[in-house]
Structure formats: structure tokens, C-alpha cells
Amino acid sequence: QVQLVESGGGLVQAGGSLRLSCSASGRTFSMSRMGWFRQAPGKEREFVAAIRRIDGNTYYADSVAGRFTISRDNAKNTVYLQMNSLKPEDTAVYYCAATGSLGSYESFGSYDYWGQGTQVTVSS
Numbered sequence: 771q772v773q774l775v776e777s778g779g780g781l782v783q784a785g786g787s788l789r790l791s792c793s794a795s796g797r798t799f800s801m802s803r804m805g806w807f808r809q810a811p812g813k814e815r816e817f818v819a820a821i822r823r824i825d826g827n828t829y830y831a832d833s834v835a836g837r838f839t840i841s842r843d844n845a846k847n848t849v850y851l852q853m854n855s856l857k858p859e860d861t862a863v864y865y866c867a868a869t870g871s872l873g874s875y876e877s878f879g880s881y882d883y884w885g886q887g888t889q890v891t892v893s894s
Contacts, residue, residue, distance in 0.1 A: 772796040772883040774866045779888030782856055786892070790851040792866030792885060800870045804849045805829075806840065807878055808862035808890075815865070817876035819851060829875045834860075856892045863887040 778790040792804065805820035819840040820829045828840050839852040849866065866885040873880030 772868050774868060774883055774885035776866045776885045776888040779890045781891045784858055784892055784894050786856050787854045790864055792849045794847040798847045801868045802870050804868045806851045807865045807867055810862040815878050820875040858892050858894045861892050864890050
């Protein structure tokens with residue numbers, strides 16, 4: 771089992787920045803990839819970014835590319851999501867996810883473990 775705990779959400783004005791953290795514990799050695807998803811009220815959960823554990827390769831949704839940066843610290847079993855130039859449409863609950871598989875990085879069905887989520891609210 772793997773446990774994921776997110777932190778760093780909050781309220782920020784448009785154009786501002788936030789950094790989310792996801793701390794993993796348990797059988798973390800079995801995880802090949804970690805990612806961030808988000809879900810706004812009344813919308814489906816959507817892919818934001820992912821990073822491969824072994825080589826640090828990163829993947830981004832078009833809507834956040836160039837504004838968000840995902841990174842990892844394997845020694846701390848922690849993944850970060852630096853969010854810059856935030857927009858009101860970025861408002862959502864952000865979830866950290868992890869998987870040991872090599873399925874689609876942008877499909878939430880490919881991830882085995884999920885955190886409880888952290889709220890990000892961007893005011894206009």
C-alpha cells in the first residue's frame with residue numbers, strides 16, 4: 771500500500787503562485803510514476819501533470835504547460851507542483867496520484883493510489 775498526503779493549497783489572486791506538495795509513504799519503491807489531477811465543481815477529474823520516478827520525464831496538460839512545473843525528490847518521497855500565473859479556471863481540488871504501472875499517464879484509471887485532495891481557489 772501507498773499513502774499520499776497533499777498540502778499547499780489555498781486562496782490566491784489571479785496571476786499569483788502556489789506550490790503543492792505530495793508526500794508518499796509505504797511501498798513507495800513500487801511506484802513508477804506520480805501525477806496531479808484536478809476536479810472543479812460539476813466537472814470530471816482531469817489530468818494536470820505527471821512525472822516518472824526513474825528518469826524524471828514530465829508530462830503536462832495543454833492547459834497548464836508553461837505555467838505549472840512538476841518535480842520530485844525521491845529521497846524525500848515527495849512530488850511538487852509549482853503553479854505560476856494562476857487563473858480563475860485553475861480553481862479546483864487538486865489530487866496527487868501514484869501508480870506502479872506503465873499505462874496512460876493522463877488517464878486517472880491508470881493510477882492506483884490517491885491522496886485526499888487539496889483545494890486551490892484563484893480569485894479574479
